[in-house]
Amino acid sequence: MSATSDAYRIEPVTPAVKDYLRLRQQAGLSPFSEEAATRGLAGSIFGVSLMQGAEIVGMGRIIGDGGCFYQVTDIAVLPEHQGRGLGKRIMSALADYMQAHLPATAYVSLIADVPANRLYQQFGFVETAPRSLGMAMKIGAPESL
Incomplete structure (x- = not known):
């Protein structure tokens, strides 16, 4: 029996470390250590958990400095729940939260x-190229981006 989107609910809570690491791994996102996840999740501005019953099957977070700069990150849905919007x-x-709580000048x-x-x-995001390009660096293994 396949679940419909009505079987899901969004809860305004950042996932626990173990759920976060499991969702990232199963959704095909890059792995982090438990230590890194513990530190990172504690610094979340806002997070949501996508629930199906008591199980967390997706997530998303906003991180940032609390005033000028923010980043949407960790958008993940388990593969068996994808394709349902x-x-x-x-x-x-996340967009509702940003509109309600972030300064109008936030980037x-x-x-x-x-x-x-x-x-x-x-949701209003536009590519920044050619004016600017996204760049990244991974500490400890920069060649593995």
Whole structure:
């Protein structure tokens, strides 16, 4: 029996470390250590958990300095729940929070994997190239980005 999108709910809570690490791994996102996840999650500005019953099956977070700069990160839905518009529901919850709580001059960025960039465009995100390009660095293994 397949679940419908009505079987899901968004809760305004950042996932626990173990759920966060599991969601990242199962959704195909890059891994982090438990120590890094513990530190990072504690610094969240806002997070949501996508729930199906008592199970967390997706997430999204906003991180930043609390005033000028913010980043949308960790948008993840478990593969068996994808294709149901759930990523859009996560982004909608984050966008609602940003509109209600961030300063009007806030700069919000994200790194979009293709084809997820089409989802983010629906929420007002635009590519910054050629004026600017996203860049990244991974401490300890820069060649593995």
